[in-house]
Amino acid sequence: MKTGAPVAEGQQATPTAEPAKTNGRTRFVQRLWVVREIGIAAALGLLVLVTAIDSPGFLSAPSIRDVLLGASILVILAVGQTVVIVSRNIDLSVGSVLGLVAFATGKLFLAAPGTPIVLAILAGIGLGAVCGAINGALVATARVPALVITLGMLYVYRGVDHLWAKGQQINAADMPAGFLSMGTSTLLGVPVLAFIALAVVLVAGMYLHSYRSGRELYAIGSEPNAARLSGIPVGRRVFGAFVVCGGMAGLAGALYAARFGTIDATVGTGLELEVVAAAVVGGVAIFGGSGSVYGAALGALLLTTIGTSLAVLRIDPFWQQAVVGGLILAAIGLDRLLALRVANRLKGRSSHGA
Amino acid sequence: MASDATPLLEVRDVTKSFGAVAAVRGVSFGLFGGEAHALVGENGAGKSTIVKMLAGVHQPDTGAIVIDGTAVSLGGPAEAQAAGIAVIYQEPTLFPDLSVAENIFMGRQPRGRFGRIDHAAMKTATERLFDRLGVRIDPDRPARGLSIADQQLVEIAKALSTDARILVMDEPTAALSGVEVERLFAVARTLCAQGAAVLFISHRFDEVFSLCQRVTVMRDGAWVSTDPVADLTVDTLVRYMVGRDVSALFPKEDVEPGDVVLEVDGLSRHGVFERVGFSVRHGEIVALAGLVGAGRSEVVRAVFGIDRYDEGEVRVNGERLSNGSPRAAMAAGLALVPEDRRQQGLVMELSIERNATLTRLGKLTRLGVLTGRGERSAAGDWADRLRVKYGRLSDAVSTLSGGNQQKVVLAKWLATAPTVLIVDEPTRGIDVGTKAEVHRLLSGLAAQGVAIVMVSSELPEVLGMADRVLVMHEGRITAELGRDAATEEAVMLAATGQEAAA
Structure with missing residues (x-):
């Protein structure tokens, strides 16, 4: 067809119209992928709108600040999780890592009250990265699915946390005021934590989109065998993804300590499922290869907003979980629908006439 | 190409075994800069294993890959790429x-x-690469949904983009149209003119003769010959x-x-196969021949109901079979022994007896409970009839050799006493002795009146076993040959679409 060779006339119904149609279809396909993120944003907007109509106070500055504050930690975790999920892996231990790091941060300030805040946060990231490195090393060497390994590590890290804490609780009084205020203070009316989360999203988004190793993670998730044949160091990349995810969980743990000030060994229990839910709702394919941190961040924001707005709308909190569940199913359904439509649009398109 | 020049790349006496099967035994040949060199042989001759060694996917057990006169160890695809080798799989x-x-x-x-x-x-x-190849594929579209031909073109573009000195092409043209093949060859000739070496693997002799200067032939994993093209005829x-003598190896009893x-x-599945029609009688073996990717497996999968078809119908004893229902196909007396026994035919971790009885659990249960004894005796019976070599029936199937695994798959389906047996590549990857046993078995079944459809890429097997040969090319049946008319050349010509053009 495009070659203009006579063979072209074979199966293609309208060879002459092909080039124009090709472009049209491609734009349509690209639009679909953008739409995926716009869809979540639209759902978010709709939710805010409905809630705001019911109770205009929902759009007040303090209320918005609360939502952003609440979403920040989940956003950071979702970003780390996305890096792992696009490579066709999963990290279920992030809740435990967050708990462990939060406790360790408190312990650090107890032991050395003068520790600079930045240093404490870096230490948190470091400890998280070490946990991630253990996950990554196990996943990359043992040929066992990440689901199983990180499920095991979920309990291991939580156990270490409990062993270390021995029932101890760290209180706000044990930590420097500057550190605690970082957890709740605002800059230009926006929480500092939200800025940190935004920076994390932008940096991770750029990395995954514009760096070779970032693209290789998508390649691994999309087709692991082809990745190996293309000479991509699959083990090393997957390891790296887990280190990043662990580091993000560590950052989230330190920020958690700053925000809540009260830490015991149960902090972050069950959080991992919320994180995975945020990523999935945000359009990150659970079998890897597609999705973005922007989508995951929007997903985290959406889940947090649902929690708040259902309360504002005076809906039974029991419904909240059902709504989240429905959202996950809707997101998966939408992805499947989009995939089918893309497949249909692309079907029969060929550079090849006969 | 003087023989005293140092080859750019040399395969030196390499051997590679997978388990008990020797895929490549003591193969040597050299590739010179500026040369297009063909590697030919039947399916299973070991060509792809050579390719994988050059790609760094497999390492030779003995022997060496020599580049510029130095033995190199290609520990992985990245190292092969770094050594200047690009592979089109x-x-x-x-x-x-x-x-x-x-x-x-x-x-x-x-x-x-x-x-x-x-x-x-x-x-x-x-876009520049596609221009060189003369194709129009949108660089921004996802690879999902590309036709096989377009996928192949993307692979070719990928190999070209590496500016490799050694380009290995494993049947790159199987899905391409004539114009695209010419473009590919023009590019390959340009690369050769620039001093690169091309290793070209193809079943299409006309392509081999038009592109290549020398040909290496492999058979059953061993090197047979390396000659200039000028000294050879088809x-x-x-x-x-x-x-070898075709008829002696594959005896088919004459059955009325x-x-x-x-x-x-008129079976069609859009984009895969079109208007495929044939019939099989009791006691007949009908072979579906053709090149890899011609759509043969897809046809039999559709017949058995694993994949749905878009048009046409399948009838067994005159009764129309419902589309997309393997259960209905089994009830009508069909059995399918799939191409990929590891993935589709066996549960590798389960025992031999469990695997062999999987297809008829219903008949072996008493009050809905599977009795171990019934299972064992049924499995043992079949294992003996098929001469499966095993330690204990409770051993995992993964411990058996390829040939014996294939027999277990056969046992599993024969136990259902089918009236139509569809076998897809029944002897792929199994040794010659076991092959003969599988053939004896199929022939015996036909003598008992079973209708057999055999998909096979091995020409001698097709010619020796089949009463009729249907040749497929790019999703269509291009020839139907009776036992007498079916010759190597006739099948090859139809399989490469030559006859259709004539």
């Missing part, structure tokens, strides 16, 4: 979620400031490849065919 290895441009440049994306990928430059470079090449059992009428 028989089956495309693309990332369905990523764009075509990314697929081509994965790991080698052009970079701009701060090491960021320059997406615009990547797109331009992709006949001599085929004789080197087959190298009975009534028609299986009728396939």
Whole structure:
């Protein structure tokens, strides 16, 4: 067809119209992928709108600040999780890592009250990265699915946390005021934590989109065998993804300590499922290869907003979980629908006439 | 190509075994700069194993790969790439979620400031590559949904983009049209003129003769000959490849065919196969021949109901079979022994007896509970009849050799006493002795009146076993040959679509 060779006339119904149609279809396909993120944003907007109509106070500055504050930690975790999920892996231990790091941060300030805040946060990231490195090393060497390994590590890290804490609780009084205020203070009316989360999203988004190793993670998730044949160091990349995810969980743990000030060994229990839910709702394919941190961040924001707005709308909190569940199913359904439509649009398109 | 020149790449006495099966035994040949060199042989002759060694996927057990006179160890695909070897695999290895441009440049994306990928430059470079190949594929579209031909073209573009000194092409043309093949050859000739070496694997002799200067023939994993193309004819090449008396190896008992059992009428699955029709009688063996990717497996899968078809119908004993229902097919007396026994035919971790009785659990249960004894005796009976070599029936199937695994798959289906047996590549990857046993078995079944449809890529098997040969090319049946008319040449010509053009 495009070659203009006579063979072209074979199966293609309208060879002459092909080039124009090709472009049209491609734009349509690209639009679909953008739409995926716009869809979540639209759902978010709709939710805010409905809630705001019911109770205009929902759009007040303090209320918005609360939502952003609440979403920040989940956003950071979702970003780390996305890096792992696009490579066709999963990290279920992030809740435990967050708990462990939060406790360790408190312990650090107890032991050395003068520790600079930045240093404490870096230490948190470091400890998280070490946990991630253990996950990554196990996943990359043992040929066992990440689901199983990180499920095991979920309990291991939580156990270490409990062993270390021995029932101890760290209180706000044990930590420097500057550190605690970082957890709740605002800059230009926006929480500092939200800025940190935004920076994390932008940096991770750029990395995954514009760096070779970032693209290789998508390649691994999309087709692991082809990745190996293309000479991509699959083990090393997957390891790296887990280190990043662990580091993000560590950052989230330190920020958690700053925000809540009260830490015991149960902090972050069950959080991992919320994180995975945020990523999935945000359009990150659970079998890897597609999705973005922007989508995951929007997903985290959406889940947090649902929690708040259902309360504002005076809906039974029991419904909240059902709504989240429905959202996950809707997101998966939408992805499947989009995939089918893309497949249909692309079907029969060929550079090849006969 | 003087023999005293140092070859760019030399395969020196390499051997590679997988388990008990020797895939390649003591093969040597050299590739000179500026030369296009063909590697030919039947399916299973070991060509793809050679390719995988050059690609760094497999390492030779003994012998060496020598580049520029130095033995190198290609520990992985990355090392092979670094050594200047680019490989176009028989089956495309693309990332369905990523764009075509990314697929081509994965790991080698052009970079701009701060090491960021320059997406615009990547797109331009992709368009330039496609221009060279004379194809129009949108660089931004995802690889998912590309036709096989387009996937192959993307693979070719990928190989070209590496500026490799040694280009290995494993059946790159199987899915391409004539124009595209010519373009590919023009590019290959340009590369040769620039001093690169091309290793070309193909079943299409006309391509071999038009592109290549020398031909190496392999048979059953061993090196047979390396000759300049000028000294060869198609006949001599085929004789080197087959190298044995066809009829002696594959005895098919003469059976008087009975009534028609299986009728396939105008079966189509869009983009995969079109208007496929044939019928099989009791006691008849009908072979579906053709090149890899011609759509043969897809046809039998559709007949059995694993994949749905878009048009046409399948009738067994005159009764129409419902579309897309293997259960209905089994009830009607069909059995399918799939192509890939590891993935589709066996549960590798389960025991021999469990595997052998999987298809008829219903008959072996008492009050809904599976009795171990019934299972064991049924399995043992079949294992003996098929001469499966095993330790204990409770051993996992994965411990058996390829040939014996295949027998277990056969046992599993024969136990259902089918009236129509469909076998897809029944002897792929199994040794010669076991092959003969499988053939004896199929022949015996036909004598008992079973109608057999055999998909096979091995010409001698097709010619020796089949009463009729249906040849497929790019999703269509291009020839139907009776036992007498079916010759190597006739099948090959139809399989490569030559006859259709004539």
